[in-house]
Amino acid sequence: MMRNRADRIRHTVGFELVGLVLLTGLGSWLLGLDMQHFGALAVVFSLLAMVWNYYYNRLFDQWLLRHRGTSIKRQRDRIIHALLFEGGLLFITLPLIAWWMQVSLWQALVMDVGMAVFYLVFAYLYNLAYDRVFPVSVAAVLSPD
Numbered sequence: 001m002m003r004n005r006a007d008r009i010r011h012t013v014g015f016e017l018v019g020l021v022l023l024t025g026l027g028s029w030l031l032g033l034d035m036q037h038f039g040a041l042a043v044v045f046s047l048l049a050m051v052w053n054y055y056y057n058r059l060f061d062q063w064l065l066r067h068r069g070t071s072i073k074r075q076r077d078r079i080i081h082a083l084l085f086e087g088g089l090l091f092i093t094l095p096l097i098a099w100w101m102q103v104s105l106w107q108a109l110v111m112d113v114g115m116a117v118f119y120l121v122f123a124y125l126y127n128l129a130y131d132r133v134f135p136v137s138v139a140a141v142l143s144p145d
Helices: 006-029 035-068 075-101 105-133 138-142
Strands: none
Touching: 006 035, 006 138, 035 075, 075 105
16 A cells, blocks of 8 residues: 555654754754744755655655555664665755855765754654654545656
8 A cells, every 4th residue: 555645745844844844943043044034045955955855755655655555664774764765865965065064075964964853853753753643544546647
């Protein structure tokens, strides 16, 4: 069983909205940066992450379905899922951080790793909660994707 398009969009938008609010507040406070400057970067990241999230989750679920016959994730799958997602996003966002924040690639890497650690924990908790609040249902599977 897999989730339908509407469910994936609800998942992605909810994830990004909650993550954006938390990241902007925590990031600007911890780094001592202007909330608007950091928040604008966070919004760009959010948009990039939403696109990445949609396609990455779809591919990950398809892989599970093909290799295991179900897209329901076990504990180990959730950890691998979160690590691979953040690794791919880190690769995409590193140059953007360096340019936006006008810092070296090393400093950008430290900032990006900090955000990745935040989102690793957040992604695990959000996806666990999402799956409990919105379990995969027969109706979701039967509606067109």
